[in-house]
Amino acid sequence: LAKTTQPISMDSYEGQEVNITxxxxxxxxxxxxxxxxxxPSQGPRFIIQGYKxxxxxxxxSLFIPADRKSSTLSLPRVSLSDTAVYYCLVxxxxxxxxxxxxxxxxxxxx
Amino acid sequence: DAGVxxxxxxxxxxxxxxxxxxxxxxxxxDYLFWYRQTMMRGLELLIYFNNNVPIDDSGMPExxxxxxxxxASFSTLKIQPSEPRDSAVYFCxxxxxxxGGRRNQPQHFGDGTRLSIL
Numbered sequence: 469l470a471k472t473t474q475p476i477s478m479d480s481y482e483g484q485e486v487n488i489t490x491x492x493x494x495x496x497x498x499x500x501x502x503x504x505x506x507x508p509s510q511g512p513r514f515i516i517q518g519y520k521x522x523x524x525x526x527x528x529s530l531f532i533p534a535d536r537k538s539s540t541l542s543l544p545r546v547s548l549s550d551t552a553v554y555y556c557l558v559x560x561x562x563x564x565x566x567x568x569x570x571x572x573x574x575x576x577x578x
Numbered sequence: 579d580a581g582v583x584x585x586x587x588x589x590x591x592x593x594x595x596x597x598x599x600x601x602x603x604x605x606x607x608d609y610l611f612w613y614r615q616t617m618m619r620g621l622e623l624l625i626y627f628n629n630n631v632p633i634d635d636s637g638m639p640e641x642x643x644x645x646x647x648x649x650a651s652f653s654t655l656k657i658q659p660s661e662p663r664d665s666a667v668y669f670c671x672x673x674x675x676x677x678g679g680r681r682n683q684p685q686h687f688g689d690g691t692r693l694s695i696l
Binding site for chain 2: 502513518569570571
């Protein structure tokens with residue numbers, strides 16, 4: 469089971485690009501990397517998932533280096549509404565391999 | 579399409595009372611999950627179902643907790659008797675498969691039930 473490490477919190481300003489890095493040194497060959505976002509009083513929401521290199525969708529980009537021991541979630545031009553907790557998960561999630569850690573609390577300031 | 583629907587959104591009750599939380603998954607999803615979230619322990623998976631069958635309930639904290647899924651569109655999580663330490667936000671989620679696995683499907687969460695046991 470791959471353990472993940474990510475910063476506890478980050479601050480940013482509106483309009484900036486935010487990069488949140490997650491370390492997962494013991495990621496297994498078949499493991500995917502998944503990011504969720506959680507707003508106050510809501511359940512987590514799936515943002516993006518990847519296996520290697522780069523994945524981009526309408527919300528974010530996910531960069532995964534060749535060794536896959538880390539990954540970086542990139543949020544372009546954040547707004548106040550991007551203030552949330554961001555969770556990095558590795559491996560097959562949904563069973564008892566699922567580990568939602570403490571996540572990264574992102575504060576976006578005006 | 580409606581998302582995962584949980585009820586009630588808030589529940590306040592006294593210690594010793596029975597509490598029943600309800601969940602309606604997204605139509606067509608064959609996996610359903612119950613989570614509990616607290617400041618101290620974060621988000622913990624309690625139990626999950628596949629095609630209405632409980633796959634593993636080893637995350638359920640005690641015998642006071644039970645979960646059922648009588649059909650594909652409804653599940654309940656029951657606590658009897660309730661205790662103050664059960665106070666938490668309980669989330670239900672559903673998916674078409676296990677994220678990162680062969681079917682690689684994300685989980686869709688409801689907005690949770692905030693439970694307070696006095």
